[in-house]
Amino acid sequence: MSEPKQPLPFIEFVILLAMMISIVALATDVMLPALDIMGRDLGVANPNDTQLIISSLFVGFAVGQVVAGPVSDSIGRKPVIYGGYVIFIAGCLLSIFATSFSVMIVGRILQGLGAASPRIVTLALVRDGYEGRSMARIMSIVMAIFIIVPAIAPAIGQAIIYASGWRGTFVSLLVLAVVCFCWFGLRQPETLPPTARRKFSLSNVVSGLLEAIQCRAALGYTIAAGLIFGPFLGYLSSAQQIFQASYGTGQLFAIYFGVAALSIGAASLLNAQLVMRLGMRLLTWRALVGTTVISIGFIAPALLYDGLPPLWFFMLWLLANFFCVGIMFGNFNALAMEPLGHMAGLGAAMVGSLSTLIGLPLGWAVGKSFDGGVFPLVAGFAICGFAAMLVMMWTERTAKIPATR
16 A cells, blocks of 8 residues: 555544554453353353453553564554554454364454554554643543443444354454554554664663663653553453443443443543643642542442442442543553653553553452452552552652653
């Protein structure tokens, strides 16, 4: 395909980025209603083990980011994104035809490995042209748009499952990947000129990673992001069990899940409006304190009702908590990436992979602790939120962070 030269119009640029980033969320959410069915068809004995279908995606995602970021600094953004889509499509094909749980997990790891490129290199692509509050504004708008898609993903997945079985959910992911591949290739120009590329070598990668890790702002905000991502991943892994098994919502699971996801989208839109005026740090602090206080306060009701408070009460906590999470997601990424503009690909890889690697064991612990109630999830957000506050205090005590941030 011919290489486009003109920058995309702003609206199309944001929508395209949202679709590319949403591939990870869709690959997580679209098959949530089918986890029980998939587990039975693939011979999974322990219901909690079906959560591996979700968490294994992020194992591949964490590894893929380490490779995709620095390689994109060397050969450009577009070839790496192309390669990622090819790997993702291969993983979808493997999952479509899987007849055992182990093959399914391999397919999911490949999907995560491939999805890392469009997800993390897109962050570098934005950093190539924007910085500071402008970058945070774009990321907030992107987050708000792409949240709407996975918010309805379980409902879409439920319809697909009724029409063609759970394997159809992977067919839909494959189709989305092909559409994004073609749209991106035909319309989006390369944002990293040859003169700005870094020579790819192990020594350059290691030295770049060491530089990023030694930057307290980049490291601190990345760790904080990982701490918040952990319990959020635990929620994604256990949401189907919480809503359908514990609360008995049945087919309404997709609606409850979507409403909670839309709370994140609404927060991202509000953040896009406020960040240019108030700054990333102030908004992030308020949201982090909010999610910590809300979660600590909900521990008592969770215990009082033996781990299962009324559904309306749980949804009230979930909506308030996820509103705070929606404020933090875009800002943490922008804050961590701010000092790494000269190596945006490698910086995005470090931020993305490290935050994912921190979140994976935390999310696994929260998900595996599911005992029919919501106490492990609430406690996970309370503990991780408090830990993230301590990390932010450590980060901002000595890091040189401009007041305008």
